[in-house]
Amino acid sequence: MNRVDDGSPLADLLDERRALVALAHRMLGSADDAESAVDECYRRWYAMSDPERERVPVPAAWLVGSVEGICEDRLAVPGFERLTDSVPDLPVVTRPPATEPATLRRHDAVVHAVRRACLAADQDLLLPLLAPDATAWFDGGGKIRTLVAPVHGRDRVARGLLRLLDRRPHTTLTPHSVNGPTGLVVRHEGRVVAVLSLEVSGAEAVRVWVVVNPDKLRSWNAGPRP
Structure with a gap:
């Protein structure tokens, strides 16, 4: 692709x-x-x-x-001034409720399984954890060259996640509370560079939000994090 x-x-x-x-x-x-x-x-x-x-x-x-x-x-402009126009953010995605809300324990189990699959960079492990019609959003806020349009379908979501999270030295992927439920936090050289939240239904992730917009990650890097 x-x-x-x-x-x-x-x-x-x-x-x-x-x-x-x-x-x-x-x-x-x-x-x-x-x-x-x-x-x-x-x-x-x-x-x-x-x-x-x-x-x-x-x-x-x-x-x-x-x-x-x-x-x-x-x-070339004498006395030029720094532009003050902000870069427009990507549209905010409203998260519809899952049709079959997972229990907290099931949600955590799926998130941890997704983490293991991503750490192993194993698409065969990741695919069964995603719903066939899974959708992923990648929010770079116009400041990181991520995918623009939502990604639909289990195969494309898996490829997009594994491609984005291709591991490098000094990079970690850890579970952490994200607005309540457990999500995943990516750190590179100790700084948070991405936050993933998942909506789980049954034993599958049906929606994934990946925030890599530096502006939205400032609070994650403002103080000590576990």
């Missing part, structure tokens, strides 16, 4: 953003202006349609060129 279908590993996406911010910082000399330039770059990326993005042969090269162009445009 193509990259629009399966996405990219989270560690690669984090490295990508850090590299772009470093490039913009070198050009503009300001951390705030660098973040603003990179946000504008991603805004332009998401302003394109899926077919337009898919025609970009090397997204990383496109992003570098875009950041360089944005920085050069700003440097």
